[in-house]
Amino acid sequence: MKFTLLIFILLTNLIYAKTLDKVSIQFNWKYQFEFAGFIAAKEKGFYNDVNLEVEFKEYDLQTDIMYDVLNQKTTYGISNSNVVLDKSKIAPIVLLATYLQKSPLVLVTQPSIKHPNQLIGKTIMGGKDELKYSSIALLFSHFGINNINSGFNSNKYDLNDFIEGKVDAITAFRSNQLYELDKKGISYNIIDPIDYGFVVNALNLYTSKKEALENKNRTLKFIEATNKGWEYALNNSEEIVDILISKYKVEKSKEALLYEAKIIKELVMRDLYPIGKVSSDLGKRLLKQLIYSGAIDQNQKIEPIFFDNDFERNINDFFLTKSQRNYLENKKIINLCVDPDWYPIEYVKDKKLYGFTSDIVKLFQEQIQTKIDLVLTKDWNESLEAAKNRQCDIISGISADFEREKFLNFTQPLLSLPILMATQNDKPFIQDISLIKEKVGILKGHFALSYLKEKFPNIEWIEVSSMNIGLKLVERNEIYGFIDNSLVLSSTIQKEFANSLKIGYRFDIEDRISIGIRNDEPILYEIFNNLVNDLDEEKKQLFLNNWTKIVEQVGIFTSKEIVIFSIVITLFLFSLMFYQIKLKKLNKELEKLSSTDKLTGLNNRFEIDKKLILEKEKVNRNNKYSCSLILIDVDHFKKINDTLGHLAGDEILKEVSNLFINNFRKTDAIGRWGGEEFMIILPFTTKKQAEIVAENIRVAVENKIFSQKINDPVTISLGVGELLRNKTIEQTLYSIDKALYIAKEKGRNKIEVTS
Template identity: 40%
Template sequence: MLLITILNFAFPADIPEKVSVQLQWKHQFEFAGFYAAKEKGFYKEAGLDVDLIEFDGVSNIIDDVLNGDVTFGITYSTLIYRYLKGDPLVMLANFLKQSPLVLVTQKQYKLPSDLRGKKVMVSDTIINDAKLMMMFKKFDMNESDFISVLPTFNLQDFIDKKVDAVTVFVTNETFQLDKRGIAYNVLDPSAYGVRFYDLNLFTSQKELREHPQRVSAFRNATIKGWKYALKHKDEMIRLILAKYNTQHKDYASLKYEADQMENMILSKLYPVGSIDPKRVKEISQTFISLGMLSPSTPLDLDPFIYNTVPDDIGLSQEESSYLNTKNVITYCSDPDWLPLSAIVQGKHIGMDADYLSILSEKIGRPFHLVPTKNWNESLRFAKEGKCDILTLAMETPKRKEYLLFTNPILNIPLVLVTGIDKGFYTNLRELADKKIGITKGYAYEELFKKINPGIKLVGVESVTKGMQMVAKGQLFGFIDNLKSIGYLIQKEYVGTLKISAKFDQNLVLGYGVRKNQPQLRSILNKAITTLNEGKIQAIENRWTSVKIENGVNHTMLLMILLVVLLLILIFYYRFRKIHAEKNALETISNIDALTELFNRRKIDQLINSEVKRITTKGRFSLILIDIDNFKNINDSYGHDVGDIILKHISIILKNNVRKKDCVGRWGGEEFLIVCPDTGKQEAARFSERIRAAIENERFEKVLNVTASFGIAEYNRENIDDTPLIRRLDKALYQSKRAGKNRASVAS
């Protein structure tokens, strides 16, 4: 007992693991989530002792992580570029959904194209400013079109007008400019469709491979810290002032930064720390577009984006830890077994692929296909450990020597296919002298040889080959599962082959897992038990639909039906063609060519229909929308940009109107919405939603556009009082006179 006490004292069980984090800049609210995780004990609870390292202005953060000088790093979207160039990195979390990096210009420069030949203070490497360079590219500019000035990190150079533009962060420097009363313009790449991530947490693939639990614990504690920091901004500001204020900022500066950070984290829209693979791919393609990466660069992002373990299938701690070490799960499948499975031009299709897609969502890991030429090669690859799982495989004594099997996912009858002129067989002894094909390596080859030794089984390469041999008379019949046989009959052998027998044995299919990965088998079993029956049935319905032949020859009936079907198709084609031509003419007469909304002619018809309807019952409202200052847009940017604005707003209207509403272009920059069975208050709330959507949208070149709204309700009591449009015009005029960008209801 004394020895145990001494050992416990000498080697305490709960010593926190020391890890370090290289910040991407000086201490400020940008790293409040990390401060919260450290100071509130979240890292300590995770068994970690975390050292937060302030940026020294010269370190290369990515290289420091790769070299093992620090455990984790925080950096810009440069991280994605470095991974695509071959560096073994893992992106663990993203906190800023929009990069705060913008270009501040002297007040006379309003567009990127205004900076041709001007002095622009940017980073010494295009990688760091790829977001800005992509914005310039949209204006047919590159780095040779302006004079690059190396950064001094001194805002005074801009204030003294030594440069015409400088890169800044809207979380910090713009506040300083406003505070000092300096006039400036902001060129934000995101306003031109260039959206980059920032504040990206990452580590090396080596760290993840060797310490998966530590990586997971650190990531989770950091996200917990950010959630706390966003809910307690004032507390975090005071903490920074007391303990992390190396830049000597005041409360107001940190409060401004905190509010800006919250706007860019967008925690109400995205889970804190989440990574959108589509956005990462979009950023990757930006690097390619700028010529920084070859167009042939493979965008294989699965090993790069850290996948979190889902918590809705009841995984144990051991299973979760296992998944933390597996960014990708490899699998081998049958390359020629439709509708169950096939590989076409390197892509896996069939029911198997659909099941794997659902299971991937369940366990939070992608499945990667290891292509094979045939089923025997898939078996060999599984035996040699070249893939983690063998999909839709039947358990046999031989396979159990090297695979663990999950619970079944499919249970399918086995059937015999023959020529259509053959009989229907209920007694398999009738097949004793027949040559019957069966796919080599399939589990039921072994099964049938044992239970039906009298049948002459001939091994063939695939189900497709077996069916071909039956059709050519080289085999009397072929044995396989009902779904595959039925699929191929409907696709290629209608009127040639039929199902002539159903066996008592079924094909029971699950997943074979490498024997050294029992955790994966248990994870897949848990995922399989949570599969939605509706989704499984939808997959089966999409791929299969077949009935077993009852032994009657239907050749003549089939031929008659085909002729009748052909005549029906001819008449249907003629009808559809005439109907399509009629619809096309009607569309041309009712649709505005520019916006693809209803034109004024069609809107007039709709209004007249509503007027006739409410003579007996009901009511309706009209909403008239006018783009504010549209003449100035045309005069300043040209009619081409004006047309783009009209199209953009028409899309906003289409996406926001209700099913029962009809929207059209009333003329020029005016739009009109007909709202059946709608009172003025409901129409006003609806208008406010559309008004906000337009105000918050970013438009090409113009950026911000607003619109004014006029609303009027019509019913049996007031329909004859005033001309309809006059009441609308008056309401719209009230909005314009009151300052625009608002909605007014006609009295």
């Protein structure tokens, strides 16, 4: 009987084992507390609970994690950057989770090296990815440190080489190598990329796009089990440390691992972020930094992919009814017409579609798994004729009007943009356009033409075949102005006519840009209207950012607020009392530094995040309480850096910061948000009051005489908004950031208030 029972148990276990789905994860270092969440999920059975058998792979210097993940040699990988590169291109990976919201990666140098400039000509040791794609790599690029003028060693990593003076600098984690150096009494200096504007996170979990698409449920289970493991590890650090020593044979003392656990807990930042939270904002900023550094091809269209509960809906499994699927299967190809010369919304070059629309089309094509083919036309009017004659099934970048509704149905608008008029720079700004009795150009077939002709009969309207032709006519003074929407005009003027044209007038109508669908195929309309409705604002903004870099003129410093992290040196049992007192005093100073931006002395990004949460709680509790926010960007800061140098740029940031300090109340919180951006929190202040405050500070900066000799005055653009009970902090910040973008789009040195 006992033998039979034993056989039954063994058979049951075998059957159960076969049901486990085998996956693997390649760590980016040796076993240590940095991977505690994964280890806890395995040792406490969280992976088994979701039918996963997980293999851990330790790192060695010959490992190419990205290659192994993309080629299915391992299922998941770890990166200290939330953007993974493959030969100057974004690797087709999907970011699943981020476990360290602040990166512990720093550069440890010999005591005589205190500034990045001093690294030129020196020997630097670190991992391959750390020297190529991390925040340290961005720092090197920024200061012109490369393998031509300096020595890089990524084939070996030995802390003793630094201790013995064989290398001048070495990459290190605050939670790891610093403990060893302190324990041995080694003198060193720290160069932290955060101090120079490169704010990134670390311990990013990713997989291939193929794996995420084909095994969504498995991926979701892995993330959930790992997050559970991290929760357990952070609450039971000593138990996990014992497991690391006994089972994973980690050759570190228990004290060293507990020290590491303490630092890791702080880097996870559970008080501000849910475990595993992915910051898409940091990802976007890092992309901009990589583009500026030259690590990424500027012509590459970039969209990092983040895995979340909407991944299936947004990327692969867009919901289609049976009739819609049958329709698309029979349709096979959808023909698309566009405006071939309407930068940056859409334009055709070498028979290929580019611009904002191209990103939209690629996304939709992937979602419905149906090819969308471009129909080539010579101009917009020809595209309209092709749509009317059913030569194309859809036409993008189009606004509805009475005539077009005879042959097209229209989706909800993708964009709503004001209609503006471009004039020569020396023309005065127009107060009343009804007084103008001159020629004004407009695109032939433009939706607003009938309305404008009727409302302004005194103007002689000249129809042209393309925007560039119209703007050249303005430049040559053959017509007074040219009409189009704000995005198209401002982008093209800044790209090609910056020295000759400007925006001279804003009309009271908007260009509501939609996708037009042939009206004899209602199922096609249903599909595309649903696609547009499912497109979230964040993704649209990302697509816009891909094609408006010239307008933005992103500065060198585009990362979030610079932050110095507090280093806690473990007290040894037999330390002298004098050393203990000295250490406590040092810790107090470092605690202050951890909330302060090193360059400006203002609150850093993470301190501002905390204050935002506190203010949001006040708004939620008291419906009479108001708190407004101002997001500020120093205009054309890249030009300042390129012309005067980074040190001069830093001095201007300091002077702007001092101006803020002297012009705001003690109750206001002033912080450096990232690079040349600043955030002001105004308690007990309505949005209307904040707009007045914003105007005062705008004027103060415009009128300030800076110590640096600059040809053009330093100015700022401002976005103003208010914390509301029915909106999250993220939603409010998105609205304010969008308002700031509009202020810059309107010519900078302006204020835009959220609606």
